[in-house]
Amino acid sequence: MTENLTVQAAPQIQLLLIDDHPLVRDGLRARLETIASITIAGEAGTAEDALAIAASKPINLILMDINLGTGNGISLTARFKAEYPHIAVIMLSMHEKTEYVNQSMQAGARAYVLKDAPAVEIIEAIDTVIAGGTYFSTGLKKQSANSDSDSGQMLTQREKSILTCIATGKSNKHIARDLGLSVRTVETHRLNIKRKLNIEGQADLIRYALSNVIA
Known part of the structure; x- marks a missing residue:
């Protein structure tokens, strides 16, 4: 049939x-x-x-x-x-x-x-x-690559991956799913990123991600 x-x-x-x-x-x-x-x-x-x-x-x-x-x-x-x-x-x-x-x-x-x-x-x-x-x-990608700050170079590869996800507007839950991590691990990485970049608020972190991790 x-x-x-x-x-x-x-x-x-x-x-x-x-x-x-x-x-x-x-x-x-x-x-x-x-x-x-x-x-x-x-x-x-x-x-x-x-x-x-x-x-x-x-x-x-x-x-x-x-x-x-x-x-x-x-x-x-x-x-x-x-x-x-x-x-x-x-x-x-x-x-x-x-x-x-x-x-x-x-x-x-x-x-x-x-x-x-x-x-x-x-x-x-x-x-x-x-x-x-x-x-x-x-x-814009080339412009962003040429303007990466020294502070951004302190980030680990995993932190850079998470920062890229932040630049696209993804939540901790979505980042965790995409990268195969727990939500708690993603939250810890966010805190470490903000500490290394001397950033306090979430809005400032998003602005940094948009400025430096256009992908």
């Missing part, structure tokens, strides 16, 4: 492009609309238009610029995270400074890609975020 097997199709990506420059949106659309798994569900140049589209269409992914005609992409990302937590945000920006990366990730972005990055990086970022991960442009 032959069984009928049904292959489930991958969910369609409903993408919203947010940039205050129409030419930039046109360029992104041209790059992305040829990909079968992506539907360009809308475009917006302002925060108000973006929120209106999200309220009326089944958006599940956003490419967001930091500089908008009204408001800015970082605050808009935080609002999307609060009002539409199922929508993942990829920040697409010309700004390379660590402070912009940190603020974007803290606001809820799942990836940070530089506008002058090759098109393949945008595709990689989309694939990574849809799969549940985080992504940073190659240029």
Whole structure:
């Protein structure tokens, strides 16, 4: 007896492009609309238009610029995270400074890609975020590697692995599961990391991780 097997199709990506420059949106659309798994569900140049589209269409992914005609992409990302937590945000920006990366990730972005990055990086970022991960442009990775502080060199390989997990926003429970450790062991490593780096609070630890362990 032959069984009928049904292959489930991958969910369609409903993408919203947010940039205050129409030419930039046109360029992104041209790059992305040829990909079968992506539907360009809308475009917006302002925060108000973006929120209106999200309220009326089944958006599940956003490419967001930091500089908008009204408001800015970082605050808009935080609002999307609060009002539409199922929508993942990829920040697409010309700004390379660590402070912009940190603020974007803290606001809820799942990836940070530089506008002058090759098109393949945008595709990689989309694939990574849809799969549940985080992504940073190659240029940012190199910048981070070149700016590692001396204090960071005092960390053991295990502590560096945990710091990388912290940078991606994972909880102690998730870190323990991923690294095959107990939650108590992860907590001990966190304390040791903060002691070696002379860091007191959890927020400061997260900021350090975002600044120094972009991966």
